[in-house]
Amino acid sequence: MKKLISKLIHGNILDIPKDPYRSLKMPIYDTASFDFENSQALEDAFLGNRDAFLYSRSANPTIAELQNRLQLFSGSNDCLCVSSGMAAISSVVLSICNAGDNMISTKYLFGNTYSLFTKTLNSVGIETRFADLEDFTALEKMIDSKTRAIFLEILTNPQLIIFDIKRLAQLADKHKILLIVDNTILTPYIFECSKYGVDVEITSTTKFISGGATSVGGAIMTYNSDKWQNIPKLKESFDKFGKQALNKKLTKEVYRNIGCCLSPNNAYLQLLGLETITLRIDKICENTLQVAKFLDVHKKVEQIIYPSLKNSKYYDLAKELFQLKSGPLIHMEFKSKKDCYKFMDALKMVRRGTNFCDNKSMIIHPHSTIYCEFIESEKASMRINDKMLRLSVGLEDIEDILEDIEQALLKI
């Protein structure tokens, strides 16, 4: 088995111990604890001298299979699944940064990630320096001896900016700091972190991987890196575990101690989601491009941003990095907030709510919802204004999506 879709459906067939009942699906091992045949076996398991499941906060067979499948999906060295995308981000930062250390990032971040960086992590002495990741000279000046990583989303939401990942990887290599990419919106199917010098990939499995917003979860994938040894907090783990330094720091300490484990039920749903993910992504990207083209020439819409449109500033990068599959999100602007609300409220099939990469098309007014905790100047610095909507195109028939949008546009 060489190709991606077969691997996502079957996993490592030869490596998985056969289920006693030969279940073709990985069962949900909904148990907190596991039984041992004798005291020596239990001691050996605790010492790490034999592979065994001990307690589901640390490891569980259903979750382990999801990790194996995500590792195949991404081509990463290791994968660790956690309870949410936010748990993935916070666990990684807490594994590489001590108080007094800093990271470089951008203000164009998922809202809760920005809040995590500016409030929660900042309050324990981990600083995030917000840079213009398109201005490499200014960015380089921000790096100092306490900088541990550059953190970015490969396609920002809802601004839909694509950063030049190759240049950022060169910079991270030059300064021996980690390059961490949140690849939630695209997944390894569209953007392959393994090809671009990314050290750590983070994904919210809640989105595309869950198979249609079935469950919340997150994953941390680590790649071959010669930089683990340059991160003081990973030094001890590097000396013991080499290229598995970050994964082991997480599983043997940070993830285990924080207790942000995924539930086996969610792991099961996400395993199902992975079986059909490529079909769903292909169809959603096709639908989204059609919707973007339709809106782009519509006279009631002031502005449309979608990187696969030829007039997009990021068209060339979308072509090079994503083969023009730019995901499900469209940024659309009207003349006023009032028009945004009128349009949203007139939609009959497209749902109002806060999610994306869903099978259902969804829409939200980010300024009054996702970003409501931030003051106006902060919102402006994140390019969030009250005239914009974020549309996440779903899997429905394109005729129905376009018909719904067209009739709602008549109400403005």
Ligand SMILES: *Cc1c(COP(=O)(O)O)cnc(C)c1O
């Ligand atoms: C949704 C999302 C997150 C957070 O994931 P949760 O599973 O909701 O915690 C982080 N980053 C990006 C880019 C997201 O879209």
